[in-house]
Amino acid sequence: xxxxxxxxxxxxxxxxxxxxxxxxxxxxxxxxxxxxxxxxxxxxxxxxxxxxxxxxxxxxxxxxxxxxxxxxxxxxxxxxxxxxxxxxxxxxxxxxxxxxxxxxxxxxxxxxxxxxxxxxxxxxxxxxxxxxxxxxxxxxxxxxxxxxxxxxxxxxxxxxxxxxxxxxxxxxxxxxxxxxxxxxxxxxxxxxxxxxxxxxxxxxxxxxxxxxxxxxxxxxxxxxxxxxxxxxxxxxxxxxxxxxxxxxxxxxxxxxxxxxxxxxxxxxxxxxxxxxxxxxxxxxxxxxxxxxxxxxxxxxxxxxxx
Ligand SMILES: O=C(O)C(=O)C[C@H](O)[C@H](O)CO
Numbered sequence: 450x451x452x453x454x455x456x457x458x459x460x461x462x463x464x465x466x467x468x469x470x471x472x473x474x475x476x477x478x479x480x481x482x483x484x485x486x487x488x489x490x491x492x493x494x495x496x497x498x499x500x501x502x503x504x505x506x507x508x509x510x511x512x513x514x515x516x517x518x519x520x521x522x523x524x525x526x527x528x529x530x531x532x533x534x535x536x537x538x539x540x541x542x543x544x545x546x547x548x549x550x551x552x553x554x555x556x557x558x559x560x561x562x563x564x565x566x567x568x569x570x571x572x573x574x575x576x577x578x579x580x581x582x583x584x585x586x587x588x589x590x591x592x593x594x595x596x597x598x599x600x601x602x603x604x605x606x607x608x609x610x611x612x613x614x615x616x617x618x619x620x621x622x623x624x625x626x627x628x629x630x631x632x633x634x635x636x637x638x639x640x641x642x643x644x645x646x647x648x649x650x651x652x653x654x655x656x657x658x659x660x661x662x663x664x665x666x667x668x669x670x671x672x673x674x675x676x677x678x679x680x681x682x683x684x685x686x687x688x689x690x691x692x693x694x695x696x697x698x699x700x701x702x703x704x705x706x707x708x709x710x711x712x713x714x715x716x717x718x719x720x721x722x723x724x725x726x727x728x729x730x731x732x733x734x735x736x737x738x739x740x741x742x743x744x745x746x747x748x749x750x751x752x753x754x755x
Pocket of ligand 1: 478479480481483537582706
């Protein structure tokens with residue numbers, strides 16, 4: 450039987466944000482971590498595990514320490530001698546973000562190197578979350594190991610949530626991204642795609658087309674579309690849930706990830722999809738008003754409950 454915990458699988462990097470002159474602020478972030486951060490802030494009573502692989506250098510130790518200080522464990526995730534975390538920097542044009550990465554040899558690429566540890570991390574979880582970035586950083590064999598572990602968790606009763614989160618640069622080509630993402634959707638209960646990503650990768654013309662295409666495999670689909678309404682498809686019924694207009698956003702990094710965390714926290718707390726999406730929009734609106742991907746827990750909670 451599935452337990453009470455929440456687990457998110459992927460890569461958390463060092464994050465450089467908030468450049469003012471020559472000064473950067475260093476934090477820790479990565480799409481699946483950003484989602485777990487919000488989910489954990491909003492579901493405090495559930496044990497939270499970030500499932501990845503880590504290095505043994507001071508930055509990896511700092512990362513694991515930061516997770517622990519904030520109540521997030523790493524379960525049985527491997528700590529690999531000589532490995533280190535990836536790094537990314539945020540460049541802002543207005544509030545719109547773009548990223549530069551140094552991540553090709555990051556420890557997280559070995560997150561499926563110990564299949565037994567990976568499966569153990571997914572035991573007793575109410576919810577398991579992963580993304581297209583998780584898939585993109587793995588080689589074919591590791592991706593197969595990951596999907597087997599997720600399939601096993603699902604069979605044991607965990608709810609599986611997935612955001613296709615398309616990062617073209619991380620993939621060999623478009624076809625391999627399409628194939629891996631479609632395979633992941635086959636083991637997904639809640640899909641949280643972003644329309645412009647789906648348009649770029651699959652040529653969908655409207656959010657409705659995305660919802661219908663994903664609805665072939667997934668019972669609950671939430672199509673995010675920036676400041677446009679989110680489109681929810683649940684067992685074939687569609688609803689628009691308006692987003693929140695933020696007058697002066699500062700950095701859009703992590704908005705979609707935090708939306709996902711808010712949505713999943715609300716669903717786990719028993720709210721229906723429309724109420725969950727309204728709360729998720731409020732959480733995302735709070736995150737675009739801070740620099741970097743993570744907002745303080747109190748900020749997230751205030752937005753979720755407002
Ligand atoms: O782009 C990535 O791979 C990241 O994980 C960096 C950011 O935190 C993430 O994209 C924000 O959604």
